[in-house]
């Protein structure tokens with residue numbers, strides 16, 4: 001049971017040329033640009049294969065991408081070579097960032113990355129984000145309200161091109177949920193941390209000042225915070 005199988009199964013996070021990945025970029029691009037008026041230094045935190053890093057570089061931002069997964073960073077570096085990109089991609093942990101304080105004008109945390117973290121861990125991440133942001137820097141977080149999502153999920157819900165949801169198991173304390181995905185050829189399970197909108201916002205308020213919350217669809221959001 002791991003996220004590796006999940007990311008292998010769904011191109012939306014691993015193939016920047018796929019229509020699923022491009023759809024995510026198209027959805028967020030106008031709101032990112034609206035919030036990021038001044039050019040500056042960007043940390044694409046938990047950058048995955050780097051699609052959003054390249055987008056912002058194209059708009060004139062200086063971007064560093066960090067992800068804990070070596071395979072993701074390897075792929076990001078391959079894309080960077082193809083694109084002649086200057087984005088610096090680094091393997092690193094969002095809970096302990098390898099940067100001095102007040103380094104970045106913007107920190108981005110996109111693609112529902114919150115599901116990787118327990119409350120204690122996400123608290124550590126937000127603390128680090130605050131530390132590496134410059135004074136008046138912005139934190140942009142895109143997340144799915146997992147409580148809403150779980151209330152809507154039904155057995156057989158189709159995900160991507162090949163998979164459907166065959167089982168959902170929510171733990172007793174409703175902190176995590178295991179979702180089982182099946183296709184004609186295989187099946188796998190992933191344990192997600194359950195972050196509802198309220199919980200994300202309460203935690204973020206401990207460290208940042210809320211500026212804006214954009215509702216992207218019935219269950220997903222882009223929130224913008226100032227340090």
Ligand code: SAM
Nearest residue numbers: 046047048067068069072093094110111113116
């Ligand atoms: N932000 C990217 C995007 O929107 O395409 C990737 C989103 S993907 C849902 C979540 C990413 O978080 C994965 O690439 C995973 O490796 C990364 N991740 C998980 N835990 C992490 C940690 N402690 N530090 C840094 N990255 C982490």
